[in-house]
Amino acid sequence: MSANMNNHSSRLEKVLLSKSKTYGVIGICGVVGNLVARVLMDHQHNVICTDLQDSDNCPFLYTLAEYNPPIYLSNHPESFFSSSDYIIPPPSLSKTSKMFKKIMKSNSQLMEVDDIIEQISPDKPVICITGTNGKTTTTTLLKHFCYMIGLKPTEHGFKTLQGNVAYIPPLQCRLKGDIAVVETGTEGEKGDLKFTIERCRPSCGVITNITPDHLNNGSNFMQYARIKGELLEELQGKTVVVNSDDPTIWGLLSELNYQGKVVTFGVDHAPEGVSKKICWCKREIIIKETLSGLGYYECQCGLKRPIPHYLAKNITENTFLLQTPQEVIEIEMGISGLHNVYNALGAIATAHEVLNIPLEDIKKYIKTFKGVPGRLECVYHGENLNLIVDYAHNPSGVETVLRELKKPMTN
Numbered sequence: 001m002s003a004n005m006n007n008h009s010s011r012l013e014k015v016l017l018s019k020s021k022t023y024g025v026i027g028i029c030g031v032v033g034n035l036v037a038r039v040l041m042d043h044q045h046n047v048i049c050t051d052l053q054d055s056d057n058c059p060f061l062y063t064l065a066e067y068n069p070p071i072y073l074s075n076h077p078e079s080f081f082s083s084s085d086y087i088i089p090p091p092s093l094s095k096t097s098k099m100f101k102k103i104m105k106s107n108s109q110l111m112e113v114d115d116i117i118e119q120i121s122p123d124k125p126v127i128c129i130t131g132t133n134g135k136t137t138t139t140t141l142l143k144h145f146c147y148m149i150g151l152k153p154t155e156h157g158f159k160t161l162q163g164n165v166a167y168i169p170p171l172q173c174r175l176k177g178d179i180a181v182v183e184t185g186t187e188g189e190k191g192d193l194k195f196t197i198e199r200c201r202p203s204c205g206v207i208t209n210i211t212p213d214h215l216n217n218g219s220n221f222m223q224y225a226r227i228k229g230e231l232l233e234e235l236q237g238k239t240v241v242v243n244s245d246d247p248t249i250w251g252l253l254s255e256l257n258y259q260g261k262v263v264t265f266g267v268d269h270a271p272e273g274v275s276k277k278i279c280w281c282k283r284e285i286i287i288k289e290t291l292s293g294l295g296y297y298e299c300q301c302g303l304k305r306p307i308p309h310y311l312a313k314n315i316t317e318n319t320f321l322l323q324t325p326q327e328v329i330e331i332e333m334g335i336s337g338l339h340n341v342y343n344a345l346g347a348i349a350t351a352h353e354v355l356n357i358p359l360e361d362i363k364k365y366i367k368t369f370k371g372v373p374g375r376l377e378c379v380y381h382g383e384n385l386n387l388i389v390d391y392a393h394n395p396s397g398v399e400t401v402l403r404e405l406k407k408p409m410t411n
Helices: 003-010 031-042 078-083 098-105 113-119 135-148 168-173 192-200 221-228 230-234 247-255 338-353 359-367 395-405
Strands: 022-026 046-051 071-073 086-088 126-130 180-183 204-207 239-243 261-267 273-278 284-291 294-297 310-313 319-323 328-332 377-381 386-389
Touching: 022 031, 022 078, 031 046, 031 113, 031 168, 046 078, 113 168, 126 135, 126 192, 135 180, 135 338, 135 359, 168 180, 168 192, 192 221, 192 230, 204 230, 204 338, 221 230, 221 247, 239 247, 239 338, 261 338, 284 338, 310 338, 319 338, 328 359, 338 359
Parallel strands: 022 046, 022 086, 046 071, 126 180, 126 204, 204 239, 239 261, 261 310
Antiparallel strands: 273 284, 284 294, 310 319, 319 328, 377 386
């Protein structure tokens, strides 16, 4: 048996991480390769990196400045292979590619991203946030609360990327930090959210809303809703914070027979319209909307909007009265809009129930949160002209923005 065949056979065995070895990461200019390298270095492993891109086309090099690993750009030199005990290629690398064949013929062992995820645990609380809209603001606000109490959330640090699918959240969970609060999205395919969530190993989850806005024509909304339910399946016996003004979410808990702690949030607000959604019983359910797809509802099957544990009342542009089972407290936000009241409620409920932050402290912290760039962001306010930037990219988001813009704007 040849040496190469022996080397190939050893790759069929489980590859164990060792701090005495050197790990060569291919594709350092890509998001996954970048995160893999930083995760390994955050856990005191020796790393060298390579990519075919040159420095002008390697957009995330700044994230590696404090690590300063050896990096080979523009080519994959032989010294990279000879110096690496293990080589980690990007998951997208085809097993029929020349590069993969070169790895297999080298004296280095192949290591896959899942090998790293399996052996390096998040070693911290992980909160996964999913939903059709509001994920980014809810995630950012909850991280703001963490920073205010002295916890350092893991940050992927990509200034121009909002990555929330596949390997990005699981790797972000394994970066250095005290807590991981990660936005977890889906491409709308069965199993893709499960793929991400099970690798994150969450202790808690938040579902902001489920609407058909990200679906292509002909897609099945209830199938899409079940994909969002993959978060609930992973969190059986744990804690979920859900928007109970959404009949799709509230019914999903029963549909999946969720067994765990359920914390609900919603608003007491005059309906602004009427819409319909398909109930889990397959009937159409009428919603007296407070926001697109959310509001007051009751189906013939018995599905009915509950009184939320965290209920916003007396809502103005940026204030509301928060009613919980234990207390009532007035909240003033540094952001405005009914959609942000919903986002704030999800973050507040999670901060109080999971992180045990007192509501009086949350009240102070939320006033200092100024929102997420590009989310109904006023970039100029003048006597006769307001300039606002918003990244609304689906019908519900656009509808929400237009509703807010119809309201009087204050300084």
